Amino acid sequence: MKVYLTSLGCKLNRSEVEGWARRLAAAGCDIVGDPSGADLCIVNTCTVTHVAARKSRQLVRRCARANPHAQLVVTGCFAEMQPEEAAQLPGVRMVLGTADKEHLAEAVAERWGLSLAHHSPEMLDVPSLHTRALVKIQDGCDNACAYCVVRIARGRERSRSLQDVIGEVFARQAEGYKEIVLRGS
Helix, strand or coil: EEEEEECCCHHHHHHHHHHHHHHHHCCCEEEECCHHHCCEEEEHHHCCCCCHHHHHHHHHHHHEEEEEEEEEEEEHHHHHHHHHHHHHHCEEEECCCHHHHHHHHHHHHHCCCCCCCCCCHCCCCCCCCCCEEEEEEEEECCCCCCCHHHHHHCCCHHHCHHHHHHHHHHHHHHHCCCEEEEEEE
């Protein structure tokens, strides 16, 4: 299966997309750089502002126009905050909110009959257009700022274990990255 992944918004979203690409490549998927050649398009969305929500809808529609035969998965903050609207966009076959993002590769594998490989996806050679590796160390927020939707969209603050973070940093280093940026929301 050919899979196209894209994101909008924060660098944490980009970090998540790169992790899913590794996981899906471990399942035997070909990760492609253009939606027109994909069987499945995965869009990681944002909704931190009304403009970001509009751009998220536009990005999903652009993928559907580029390849009307592709099936789309919409995830991220827009999918969390407005799941019904996300589900009504053209080509969308699955909507996963932020709580389900950690298991996106497994949900995709189950839905489309893929078998996730048992070897570590962290060591796969998945092409990247970026020179810096982004490593997600924390998600969510415990603050309740009146102007911010992050706590609502991403939930309470959760941190990865130090062992997991260090393992991923070493894996990115083994892939040839010279700079690694630790990210949280």
